[in-house]
Amino acid sequence: MSLASHLDELQRKHGDIEREITDAMNHPSVDDLEIVNLKRRKLAIKDEIEKLKAKPTTH
Template sequence: MSLASHLEELQRKHGDIERQLDEAMNHPSVDDLEVVTLKRRKLALKDEIEKLKVQTTH
């Protein structure tokens, strides 16, 4: 997998998690642990995306 396609895949996953998080936050019966888990996954993907972007600019 090329670096560009890997970056695109990570961005797609980040968007998917963001939508899941928005959906979870709109349901009053959502488990707080689920929200925290989604936020952590989203942040981890964001960090990895930023790291790859730095690699592609050097």
Template structure:
């Protein structure tokens, strides 16, 4: 997989998690732990995206 494709896939996943998080936060029945887990996954993807953008030749 090329770097551009990998970044695109990570950004898609980040967007998917963001939408899932938005939906979870509007439903009071959603467990706080699930929201925290989604936020952590979203942040991890963002960190990986930023790392790849900062050092594209290392990946």
């Protein structure tokens, strides 16, 4: 998988989790722990995206 396609996939997952968080927050029956876990996953993906963007490219 190329770096660009990997970044695209991570950004898609990040957006998916953002939507999951929004949906979960709109449903009062959702456990707060589930929301916290979603936010942690989102942050981990964001960190990975930032690391890949900062990585120097080699030709």
